[in-house]
Amino acid sequence: MTDTVIPPSTTPVSADAPARFDSFGLAPEILRALQEQGYEHPTPIQEQAIPVVLQGRDVMGAAQTGTGKTAGFSLPIIQNLLVHANTSASPARHPVRALILTPTRELADQVADNVKAYSRFTGLRSAVVFGGVDIGPQTAILRGGVEIVIATPGRLLDHVAQKSINLSQTQILIMDEADRMLDMGFLPDLQRIINLLPKKRQNLMFSATFSPEIKKLAASFLSDPVTIEVARSNATSENVTQVLYKVAEEEKRDAVSFIIRERGLKQVIVFSNTKMGASRLAVHLVKQGVKAAAIHGDKSQQERMAALEAFKQGEVEILVATDVAARGLDISEMPCVINFDLPYNAEDYVHRIGRTGRAGSKGDAISLHTDKDDRLLADIEKLTKQKIVRLQLAGFVATSVHTERRENSGRGEREARGSDRHDRGERGDRAERSERSARTYQAPREKVDPWFLKPYEPSTASAVAAKPEVATKVDASKTPKRAALLGGGSLLGKKN
The missing domain is CATH 3.40.50.300 (P-loop containing nucleotide triphosphate hydrolases)
Known part of the structure; x- marks a missing residue:
């Protein structure tokens, strides 16, 4: 060839x-x-x-x-x-x-x-x-x-x-x-x-x-x-401004909300590496008052097409997507894309940020970076042969994360105090029960009759003692008969 x-x-x-x-x-x-x-x-x-x-x-x-x-x-x-x-x-x-x-x-x-x-x-x-x-x-x-x-x-x-x-x-x-x-x-x-x-x-x-x-x-x-x-292989568009913000993993959702709110962004695609991550981020944004929807492989084709159409019509402002949306989507004048996760495949980064800055227009590509993403970032910069600008996300406070931490901390303290009281109470209860058990279930003192300690000696006293028992034997023929009521109403011993 x-x-x-x-x-x-x-x-x-x-x-x-x-x-x-x-x-x-x-x-x-x-x-x-x-x-x-x-x-x-x-x-x-x-x-x-x-x-x-x-x-x-x-x-x-x-x-x-x-x-x-x-x-x-x-x-x-x-x-x-x-x-x-x-x-x-x-x-x-x-x-x-x-x-x-x-x-x-x-x-x-x-x-x-x-x-x-x-x-x-x-x-x-x-x-x-x-x-x-x-x-x-x-x-x-x-x-x-x-x-x-x-x-x-x-x-x-x-x-x-x-x-x-x-x-x-x-x-x-x-x-x-x-x-x-x-x-x-x-x-x-x-x-x-x-x-x-x-x-x-x-x-x-x-x-x-x-x-x-x-x-x-x-x-x-x-x-x-x-x-x-028409451009160097794997090159990114010169019309796209690329920036990178380093945040903690647990603060990424709040960081996306902050960026969208501070910049007043609409018609933005946010890319997630996982289907579950995309769904959770979309739910988080909706709770923050943002019109968002998720699109990924677990969605039916009808759901995906409906979400895309709503996004194109402006009914959905933020589309949270996996790489299923990284190629082929042509949204006119999309101002920005956000990488919630850096892609596992460096080439997907080129396609993701290519959703903005299309046909000569300007666009921004914002990526969030955590400590665990160093290798992925290195692969991207090696492929594109450029270093992405690192910036600080000024004014950002992960409020929901801190609130959650405080709630978790308060709940933890309450649980700890309750657990301590419970432990003390349980220890006291155990001690009391043990003491009560010791008092209640002490082995009874055996009373010893000195008579049982004597050796067996046959004597006339035993024979004499036995005679009253023989003498007092009852003669059944002379004892008056008594009636007893049993089931069925029958009387036993009744004279005929």
Whole structure:
């Protein structure tokens, strides 16, 4: 595999005369859609990728997240598929011609929204399929015929197994965030999907990061690709200001509340490493009067999409998320992201902070750091080749933590005093019981009759003593009979 490399670039060709979308030869239908969304000038990745993709070349696009990779590959794809656009109702006239694979449901939905917006005037059909929702409606749409399919690998293979999709006429394959798909264990699924596609096709890979594993995968199916890098690999956006605050582990929740309150932040994503941590932080923020919601893998797809929609509409101000939201979410003018936890994977840091500072706007990335995070911080700074600015969180007091500590301390003291009184009382009770027991249960003194100590001596006194017993024997025939009442009312000894 030989690469044609386009050198890194961070600015348009000419600052005086920036490139425009209408300079790429895009169809009027596409330009109309872009104009309605207010897009006139392409970003650097779009400026370099669109002409190459239009030529039908394979591409490896390396660009930091938030620079417009989705439009960089979807616009030229729509342009190249326009020759197949038609209004026929027959599914046979709408075979799958372009397949876009994404690692997560959220990214798939985001890409699908963009593709639908860019192709709205073209007559091309598109559909998105992902897991976690009923497969029935997706099946109906696919069987109706679509030219562009955006999918997660697992659900796509489900449709293949059910024969609701045919990939035999697919002309273009796009892997978006392919490194993430490998991290999530999708490599076997990707290989199966590639084997289902025609050998002759155009292949595109776009991501913010390219690991050695991704390059190995690319070498297995890309043909003479053009490598486009608009920024150094694993670089973070210069539009994002990164700061780091060191706090104690138990004070992190209060620190997030303090930052949000002091800065008056709205439409902010707070990233947590764990699903439980995300849920607990969201509950804490709600108790602090913040409109917050959590999104993570334990939430159903409907719950996740509802939370995202509420966040986009401003009904939810703070979205607490795991890395399920680190890629693909495009929230316009998001002012800030907060790392409640530093990510375990340094590359995820690049994607997290890429949710802000998008499309040339400015943004802040705030991270909380504890003593146990030293290794994670070192990995991030090594990957991004920059040192994050350390600052003190001035004026911050972890009130709820201190209150909890005081309550716990007071409760502990009360319990200790009560326990001491209990112990003293118990000790006194035990002593009293022991003393009482000693008095009550002392072995009785045995009274010894001296008569029992004498040796046995037969004498006439015993015989004499026995005679009265014989003499006093009662003669039953002369004793008056008495009646006794027993059960049944019968009388015993009654004369007949």
